[in-house]
Amino acid sequence: MEQFTISWIGAIAGLAIAIILILRKLNPVYALFVGAILGGLIGGANLEETLNFLVSGTQSVMGTVLRVLAAGVLAGVMMESGAAETIAQAIVKKFGGGKAIFALALATMIITAVGVFIPVAVLIVAPIALSVGNKSGISKLALLLALSSGGKAGNIISPNPNTIAAARGFNLDLSDVMLAGFIPAVCGLIVTVIVASLIKKKGVLVSDEEAQDGDIDTSKYPPLGRAIVAPLVAVVLLMINPIGSILGIDALEAFKVDALYILPIAGIIGMLAMGKGKKILEYSAAGLNKMTATVLILIGAGGIAGLISASDLSNQVVALIETSGISGTFLAPIAGILMAAATASTSTGVILATGSFGEAILNMGTAPLAAAAMVHTGATVIDSLPQGNYFHVTAGAMKMSIKQRLGLIPYEAIVGGTMAIVATLIYGFFL
Template structure:
């Protein structure tokens, strides 16, 4: 069944409008899919088939995301992420406050902590340092959010899993390929935050007191830094076994086919034992699963509307328009990531929509799967922090900012994401693609 591109556009627009009006994103996406399919010419049976096919297409990603919940639960609930962040800030010292805050957020996001949670973890440290060093809350948020964005594209988080699975790649392939763009993003975040140190309201002890009231109590018996780093270290080592084998032609390692579905839970469990918290296995995995539930539901909704767009004539129309213009088809990858993430104010939802809806069209221009994944993935970080998404409001509360003050950082966060996207597009779209 092929539906009209008009139906796909109307369905996507309706879903975005409903999200903006605060209807649950999953229902918004499903309702947009149904209405778009009917307007596009499908009957009710065909509409059901489109929804089912679309949701089935993301099941591989869903399974891996659920598996990642074990690692995320261990890092967040054990206090390991807090320990890593505090250690980085303490070691670099207040002289390099901006660098240490951006780097710590990047690192704990890179090891599997969701970016909003990473900002929540580092925010109290940032406000405490900022109040002593007279740094503005705007600069602190740009450092945290920018560092988080850089870490988010090299992490085993749902967005990276979606980018890899969307183009039939290993998770480690995308994480490695995103590393250089991430470094540029980190550098841009540090530069912008440094320039903004005296711009806007200066962080104060009152801000710290305000957010402490809502802060979750830290777990008893925090692990040492050595114990805290075991989980991400095991995950990275296992994820890199096959790539290292391929690079150095090591036969045994080349034959190792460990999927993220196995690696991430194994790393979480080993880390839990290293921290001597094995007795908390049920609690940590339960909380990790709970944190993934909303993500999984949104991925299912995104898969449905991705199925609508894929079964419509819209991708072919895009290809035709690009072919008749003087624009390189390579740009479809980052643009798809930017637009879909902006529409949903979510990196992971933007990636799954972009790969599911425009993946085949992007590849039809001769773009390599890895290049496509990297450009879509980095593109999804450009405008994924808009007010109709959860991240905007979580980070505003974390820094004790009102909506007006929070809006002032949007342009600078966009600059960080755009920097990573430009670097990725130059590297993989034109130099090595």
């Protein structure tokens, strides 16, 4: 039986309805499902056909969901034990003073890169940033740019949901996608420091009261040597196979263990190293709880990705690119940018971009790893819009008004745009 194709108008309408409902404060999961259903009906599908693509779309993200849930063990250990705070404090102390902006950006980058969610990473480093900003006379705008964009740089080389989604979307190993993001991430960090330094006197400064509110008790945190065990084990295990491939060592190349196993194992080893073995149930439960919202949104994204995949939208976009005469390579970053902007989420944007445009991107002649890198970095350009939770969490962390937080979006786009351009040049044209 030939599969029914929905009109691209229905796909666009469904996505627009979902965005409007999210802006109207409907739970994002329900908003995505309602958008998918109405979009299917508008596009010419009946109720049964709409249900079929909804089920198909949600089934397509189950591999990602499993790995995200597994990553919850590592995330729970890093967040609940205080290991992430220890790492952040150590970095800021090491590079503080005149290098405060670099230290804050690097701290957020690293703790995001080792498996802490980017909004949580910003929440962890924000109290330190408020204190440093008050002493150094750095504006909240520059401080949050350092945290947010440093976190974005770390996010594209992390074992977080967005990277897992990029890897699964193109059937790649997680470690390969993490490595592919390294050079764009370093460029993103450099641009973050430059731009934040240029605007460090622009906007509202941190008051003495806000700085005092940021004081934190570090006495219960684990020492740095033990705090880095979990992320170190995760990185070493994830990199064994790629390093074996690069160096041509068969024994290492044969080590193919999925992140589904590696991330929980690393979390447990780190927990034992910190002497927290008795808290395995507590930490894993906390990690699972933190993953629940992300998993639900991924399932919702799978539903609307099913709508877009069942439509001829990708064909229309490909035709538009061919008509304009620009390289088909640009479809990958453009898909990442548009889908992440629509959903105000890096991971949801990657799910939509890979699920909806993945086949079209590969048909353009783009290699899977190149496609993953470009979609992934593209999803960091304008993903922090007001319809998403990240916008409001980060504004609250730095005690900023909505208007002040809106003023940061163009600067974040400069950093995300840099990473997308670097990835496109490297993987789209040079390699």
